Amino acid sequence: xxxxxxxxxxxxxxxxAIAYLLPIVPMRWRRALAIVVVLALxxxxxxxxxxxxxxxxxxxAIMAVAVLxxxxxTGYNGQVSLGxxxxxxxxxxxxxxxxxxxxQLNFIDARPWPFWAALxxxxxxxxxxxxxxxxxxxxxSGPYLAIATLAVMISITPVLKKFGGLTxxxxxxxxxxxPPPEFLKGLIDRPDWLYxxxxxxxxxxxxxxxxxLRSPLGRALIAVRDSEIAAxxxxxxxxxxxxxxxTLSAAYAGAAGGVLALLLGSVTPESITIADSINLxxxxxxxxxxxxxxxxxxxxxxxxxxxDAAKIVASLPGLxxxxxxxxxxxxxxxxVIIVMILMPLGVAGVLxxxxxxxxxxxxxxxxxxxxxxxxxxQLAAGRFRWVWDIRPWAQRRPFNPDDY
Amino acid sequence: xxxxxxxxxAYGPVVALHQVxxxxxxxxxxxxxxxxxxxxxxxxxxxxxxxxxxSGVVEYDGxxxxxxxxxxxxxxxxxxxxxxxxxxxxxxxxENLELGAYLRRDRAGIRRDLEKVxxxxxxxxxxxxxxxxxxxxxxxxxxxxxxxxxxxxxxxLLDEPSLGLAxxxxxxxxxxxxxxxxxxxxxxxxxxxxxxxxxxxxxxxYVLETGRIVLADTAEGLRANEEVRRxxxxx
Amino acid sequence: MEALFLAPxxxxxxxxxxxxxxxxxATGAMYALFALALVLIYxxxxxxxxxxxxxxxxxxxxxxxxxxAGLEAWQLIILGVLLGFALGAVVERxxxxxxxxxxxxxxxxxxxxLFLLFNSVATWIWARGELxxxxxxxxxxxxxxxxxxxxxxxxxxxxLVGAGVMVLLVLLxxxxxxxxxxRATAQNPLAAQLMGISVGRMLTLGWALSAxxxxxxxxFIAPITFLHPGYMLPVFLYASAAxxxxxxxxxxxxxxxxxxxxxxxxxxGTYTPAKWLGPEMKLPLILLVLILILLVRPTxxxxxxxxxxx
Numbered sequence: 026x027x028x029x030x031x032x033x034x035x036x037x038x039x040x041x042a043i044a045y046l047l048p049i050v051p052m053r054w055r056r057a058l059a060i061v062v063v064l065a066l067x068x069x070x071x072x073x074x075x076x077x078x079x080x081x082x083x084x085x086a087i088m089a090v091a092v093l094x095x096x097x098x099t100g101y102n103g104q105v106s107l108g109x110x111x112x113x114x115x116x117x118x119x120x121x122x123x124x125x126x127x128x129q130l131n132f133i134d135a136r137p138w139p140f141w142a143a144l145x146x147x148x149x150x151x152x153x154x155x156x157x158x159x160x161x162x163x164x165x166s167g168p169y170l171a172i173a174t175l176a177v178m179i180s181i182t183p184v185l186k187k188f189g190g191l192t193x194x195x196x197x198x199x200x201x202x203x204p205p206p207e208f209l210k211g212l213i214d215r216p217d218w219l220y221x222x223x224x225x226x227x228x229x230x231x232x233x234x235x236x237x238l239r240s241p242l243g244r245a246l247i248a249v250r251d252s253e254i255a256a257x258x259x260x261x262x263x264x265x266x267x268x269x270x271x272t273l274s275a276a277y278a279g280a281a282g283g284v285l286a287l288l289l290g291s292v293t294p295e296s297i298t299i300a301d302s303i304n305l306x307x308x309x310x311x312x313x314x315x316x317x318x319x320x321x322x323x324x325x326x327x328x329x330x331x332x333d334a335a336k337i338v339a340s341l342p343g344l345x346x347x348x349x350x351x352x353x354x355x356x357x358x359x360x361v362i363i364v365m366i367l368m369p370l371g372v373a374g375v376l377x378x379x380x381x382x383x384x385x386x387x388x389x390x391x392x393x394x395x396x397x398x399x400x401x402x403q404l405a406a407g408r409f410r411w412v413w414d415i416r417p418w419a420q421r422r423p424f425n426p427d428d429y
Numbered sequence: 430x431x432x433x434x435x436x437x438x439a440y441g442p443v444v445a446l447h448q449v450x451x452x453x454x455x456x457x458x459x460x461x462x463x464x465x466x467x468x469x470x471x472x473x474x475x476x477x478x479x480x481x482x483x484s485g486v487v488e489y490d491g492x493x494x495x496x497x498x499x500x501x502x503x504x505x506x507x508x509x510x511x512x513x514x515x516x517x518x519x520x521x522x523x524e525n526l527e528l529g530a531y532l533r534r535d536r537a538g539i540r541r542d543l544e545k546v547x548x549x550x551x552x553x554x555x556x557x558x559x560x561x562x563x564x565x566x567x568x569x570x571x572x573x574x575x576x577x578x579x580x581x582x583x584x585x586l587l588d589e590p591s592l593g594l595a596x597x598x599x600x601x602x603x604x605x606x607x608x609x610x611x612x613x614x615x616x617x618x619x620x621x622x623x624x625x626x627x628x629x630x631x632x633x634x635y636v637l638e639t640g641r642i643v644l645a646d647t648a649e650g651l652r653a654n655e656e657v658r659r660x661x662x663x664x
Numbered sequence: 665m666e667a668l669f670l671a672p673x674x675x676x677x678x679x680x681x682x683x684x685x686x687x688x689x690a691t692g693a694m695y696a697l698f699a700l701a702l703v704l705i706y707x708x709x710x711x712x713x714x715x716x717x718x719x720x721x722x723x724x725x726x727x728x729x730x731x732x733a734g735l736e737a738w739q740l741i742i743l744g745v746l747l748g749f750a751l752g753a754v755v756e757r758x759x760x761x762x763x764x765x766x767x768x769x770x771x772x773x774x775x776x777x778l779f780l781l782f783n784s785v786a787t788w789i790w791a792r793g794e795l796x797x798x799x800x801x802x803x804x805x806x807x808x809x810x811x812x813x814x815x816x817x818x819x820x821x822x823x824l825v826g827a828g829v830m831v832l833l834v835l836l837x838x839x840x841x842x843x844x845x846x847r848a849t850a851q852n853p854l855a856a857q858l859m860g861i862s863v864g865r866m867l868t869l870g871w872a873l874s875a876x877x878x879x880x881x882x883x884f885i886a887p888i889t890f891l892h893p894g895y896m897l898p899v900f901l902y903a904s905a906a907x908x909x910x911x912x913x914x915x916x917x918x919x920x921x922x923x924x925x926x927x928x929x930x931x932x933g934t935y936t937p938a939k940w941l942g943p944e945m946k947l948p949l950i951l952l953v954l955i956l957i958l959l960v961r962p963t964x965x966x967x968x969x970x971x972x973x974x
Contacts, residue, residue, distance in 0.1 A: 105769065161955075164962040167768075168712050172908045173955050179901065180948035187945060303714075303776060310773040354784025361777030365770050366762045477858065503860030515855035517848050528848050531841070532860040580860065 028073040071217040086223035087281045088324035092308040094277025100315035102270035103250030108174030110302025111181045112151045112275040116282025117292040119147035121198040140203045144283045151279020159271025178302045185294035197293030313373025322372045430455045436485030445471040447640045458617045460627040463637035469620040473586045477509035478502045504532045506583035514573040518562030529579030546575040567598035584616045624661040671934045682813035684930040690819035692926020693826025694881045698903035699918035701877035707850040708870040711771045715778035717900030720882035722782045723747045725790040737802040748879020749872045756871035787893045796890035905954045911967025
């Protein structure tokens with residue numbers, strides 16, 4: 026059977042919601058149940074989706090790892106980086122160099138490495154790079170760090186092109202992607218195998234992050250984000266926590282890059298652009314800062330919004346043609362802005378609020394929905410009143426210092 | 430002149446004022462007393478328009494103050510000197526004073542008022558070119574009051590003018606507040622922890638407890654009140 | 665022996681060196697204006713406005729349409745500034761105001777969304793046919809002899825207009841009531857409101873002024889680089905490097921940073937060691953220098969030291 030991607034994702038979301046909100050399941054099992062349902066459906070995905078959509082789902086898994094990595098740094102530790110694409114591309118090149126059978130590296134055995142060993146090394150090298158950048162970054166904060174990391178990302182493309190001895194210059198490197206293992210031959214083809222590789226990597230790394238964030242180290246990261254001085258006063262080594270966050274976060278980005286290289290079978294200096302690097306941050310904030318679920322949702326957004334948002338909007342009655350089809354970026358940009366205005370805590374923030382819903386009260390909630398929507402619309406209208414109300418004496422929302 | 434009737438105000442779900450009613454008369458000093466978190470600052474913020482009341486009415490010369498924006502309220506002559514002074518620390522003393530007169534257009538009047546502020550606070554004239562952040566705590570409080578005077582107010586809302594100041598300087602500032610009230614005819618609503626000093630210069634006072642007015646009386650009456658004595662005066 | 669540099673070294677051709685420095689000053693003036701625009705937003709809203717370059721690009725393309733309609737170059741400059749002003753005000757009112765007071769990252773992401781929006785719409789409207797497009801300058805590109813060297817008239821114009829606008833900005837912020845109110849609002853919005861200043865209007869004005877500066881830089885740079893949807897992005901990068909170098913909160917710092925980056929760009933582009941680096945490594949080299957300077961002075965050359973409350 027074949028399925029389109031959007032019905033599939035709707036089915037996924039619906040079943041997960043049912044599993045999570047099922048009143049007969051005890052509270053503490055619901056999350057586990059929802060995760061099992063989601064994973065089961067994700068394993069089913071390559072058999073019902075066409076090759077392009079399977080490829081896109083592999084990208085979602087990879088981006089989930091990268092966005093989660095940046096979220097560890099930005100959401101949980103409060104350091105903003107616009108340069109995480111640089112760690113991704115480092116992971117990609119490490120992977121390509123190690124798996125290339127040609128004599129890229131004279132000083133290493135010319136035989137290609139197995140992909141799993143290469144992936145581990147790619148992760149490790151990115152982690153080292155993260156350590157190397159994380160230590161000097163201790164001196165920088167906020168926008169200075171953001172611009173410095175952006176500078177790293179901007180510089181890496183010309184550097185990769187210029188020093189082609191190792192990187193293959195503008196052409197980049199190509200290498201054979203790994204075939205499915207013997208015992209799965211015939212069951213799944215190569216793209217499906219790559220999808221499962223991405224999915225497994227994502228599941229392992231998400232699980233590790235989930236554990237880490239509940240450990241003392243995870244709490245230290247969060248404490249440092251909330252107040253460095255207070256954290257230091259409690260005996261948390263602030264500098265070390267920040268460097269660890271940077272290292273971990275770079276390792277995640279590097280692992281994501283490594284799997285991405287496997288998926289593509291090639292890497293060029295433009296495999297990851299500045300736009301991709303910035304998109305990681307957009308994914309973090311749209312999905313939800315300091316949220317694992319948010320990172321996955323952010324990954325979905327950065328993969329599917331560019332490819333599908335314009336088409337979907339254009340298919341709505343009365344909106345077809347014109348700007349929607351000719352300027353897909355406009356839809357993307359508008360969508361990002363609207364999500365930020367309506368969902369201060371990202372998509373995950375909305376879901377976290379909805380998670381408290383008791384299904385037995387569902388009819389009641391639905392019945393109240395129209396009046397609540399009206400109230401929301403009134404609130405929104407109030408918020409936008411100054412747009413059209415330009416009388417100078419008109420009353421404005423008072424400045425409230427508690428908002429800050 | 431100013432009257433609050435059954436004002437209830439809240440920060441999100443936390444209700445800070447329950448049905449507070451009070452009145453400030455023309456040319457009077459009125460003290461607003463109470464412990465930390467009683468709602469004194471909230472009351473001032475409702476009056477100056479920083480916080481919209483959830484219900485109730487704030488009347489000022491027949492105007493519904495709670496429907497107006499903060500800048501409009503300033504233009505009506507109600508000026509709020511907030512807790513912690515809130516100076517523009519990186520601007521000079523003179524610039525701070527100029528900003529106090531932001532809504533006024535009468536250049537000559539502004540110049541006269543500047544001279545008047547310098548008469549009340551001669552130290553500010555000396556330091557007019559210094560950054561406000563470089564002043565001492567007492568000087569900063571003087572600048573905050575002077576800046577408010579530049580708006581030519583009819584009612585001053587003073588929030589904890591003694592905060593963080595040495596007793597001697599506090600007394601000096603209170604004498605000036607009294608002088609401003611008597612010479613300029615400016616009404617003052619005074620929020621203060623130092624109950625004794627506050628009652629010395631006030632005509633009457635209100636005592637707030639957890640967001641409610643629990644006592645309203647003349648200054649003498651409050652001083653004589655057993656409860657006030659034990660809780661706030663300590664004898 | 666192989667030449668050390670692509671160009672003859674300064675000691676062999678001082679005229680070339682002088683030309684590079686003077687035209688570096690000229691482009692530096694535009695970087696400085698653009699950096700000032702970034703500083704203006706940073707001081708009032710605490711973020712770097714990533715949409716800055718695209719708003720300027722959008723406005724300049726609109727001016728290009730008017731150029732086709734027959735307007736003079738100097739009219740385009742005035743209209744470009746006014747359009748920038750209007751765009752900035754609209755952007756602040758419509759999309760920035762609803763997220764004001766939210767965490768900085770939310771506002772940053774909104775400006776990234778604006779970047780996409782403006783870029784995409786401009787591409788849709790104008791990026792047809794031949795690109796890049798020619799944009800007129802009120803000045804010519806003939807050389808003006810300065811004695812030791814000569815530079816194009818347009819560059820001289822850049823320098824003079826840039827300096828003039830900076831003087832106007834100094835007057836605005838130090839000699840007018842509105843300027844004082846804007847500085848006060850940036851410093852302490854709560855206190856500004858208690859003075860009767862309408863904080864919202866000051867923020868709108870700040871964004872509008874910032875976009876007007878961007879628009880001015882846009883119409884002055886387009887004749888040099890020609891017009892295409894990405895032409896302001898390098899300017900944004902250099903200008904943000906300049907602003908960060910100067911310290912983000914400091915207008916004089918942004919000006920100094922702009923000139924340093926402008927001259928540095930020209931000299932690095934001319935005198936890079938031919939064998940190893942070459943002109944395509946100009947940007948990475950400048951950014952490397954920027955990072956090194958930041959490591960020594962984490963808040964730029966003239967920035968306020970960050971004081972954090974507990």
